[in-house]
Amino acid sequence: MSEPHLLPLLDAPPAERRDAARNRELLLDAAKSLVERCGPRSVTMDAVAAAAGVGKGTVFRRFESREGLMAAVLDHSETDWQAQVMSGPPPLGPGADPWDRLLAFGRSRLETTLLHAELIREAGRAGTRSYAAYSFVAMHTRYLLGELGVxxxxxxxxxxxxAPLExxxxxxxxxxxxxxxExxxxxxxxxxRRIVGGDATRAPVD
Amino acid sequence: MSEPHLLPLLDAPPAERRDAARNRELLLDAAKSLVERCGPRSVTMDAVAAAAGVGKGTVFRRFESREGLMAAVLDHSETDWQAQVMSGPPPLGPGADPWDRLLAFGRSRLETTLLHAELIREAGRAGTRSYAAYSFVAMHTRYLLGELGVxxxxxxxxxxxxAPLExxxxxxxxxxxxxxxExxxxxxxxxxRRIVGGDATRAPVD
Known part of the structure; x- marks a missing residue:
């Protein structure tokens, strides 16, 4: 624990806002776990409140509606997934050879897309697939294809x-x-395998 | 011209209904030509009426609304395109070798999809991409891949x-x-080329 400041630092958010941000993260983590375990459709505001150990009113205050919560879980889950790709353990994260990374990426993206498609449906008007999310996926794929010498x-x-994973x-x-x-x-x-192995410049990947 | 029947045949539609069907086809052909020339967005009911040489009221009577007309043109255009693939001239139709047919098919589907996406937008609530349309395209592609020995x-x-053409x-x-x-x-x-040439059983296509 750091020493308490006598005066609030200019750049530090007030304690109340820090608590709010932390509570929001806790709620989102609880909601994300529930969504991954039970599927978005069956997750209620009550269940999220119970899992996070707060009152239902708190969940509504933070996210306004179940749709709002689902949209926030979608965003949270996409950010988490990108962090896994950028700096998580191999083979999804760095360190594995590019072909193994590509395979891990495909498998993981397939599952993430299915989950996110459900979240988008549950989020109703609040749920849209962000262009930034697609853009990250496209850039990473391009990078791996380059590493593979395509x-x-x-x-x-x-x-x-x-495209088949969209x-x-x-x-x-x-x-x-x-x-x-499967x-x-x-x-x-x-x-x-056909796209990577279809290059005249290299042998097909097994 | 065929000999007039003294009594209407049981299976033949009454003359009035035959005329209605013929008029509908004429209107759809006129609308399709306009849509292909000018783009769906700029085609008005007035322009279709003028091109078909009928009153604007007739166009509204047949299709109820501009959206209804656009949905009908979409359907008409998809049917025409399928007929081209099934029995039109090569290389899109039968007679060319399967690789040339595949290339002609890809080019033609690319253009058709762009046109149809615009028609779907213009048709508003009336416009949906039919599963039958996708199903035909998928079956034809499967057939050509089989012919290519994939x-x-x-x-x-x-x-x-x-998928990249969807x-x-x-x-x-x-x-x-x-x-x-391009x-x-x-x-x-x-x-x-990568998908077809990526088979261990055959040499890559140039």
């Missing part, structure tokens, strides 16, 4: 590799065509 | 090859990322 129009190839296309495959998730995933790995 | 999970590979992904590339259409098209050809 030549060609990397931004366009990255889009092609990401919510509307995933929804088409899983909900409408009824393909099991089959969609295996198909994506095959696609990655 | 092995693997063809329905999933077909989805991957189609409206939300195309919109991402063209409207949000600002990639020129670049998106060249990227799709490269993707097709």
């Amino acid at each position: 030549t060609g129009d990397l931004p366009i190839l990255a889009t092609a590799l990401l 919510a509307p296309i995933l929804d088409q495959q899983v909900t409408i065509e009824g393909f099991p998730l 089959r969609v995933h295996a198909g994506w790995v095959d696609l990655a | 092995t693997g999970d063809l329905p999933i590979l077909a989805t991957a090859l189609l 409206a939300p992904i195309l919109d991402q590339q063209v409207t949000i990322e600002g990639f020129p259409l 670049r998106v098209h060249a990227g799709w050809v490269d993707l097709a």
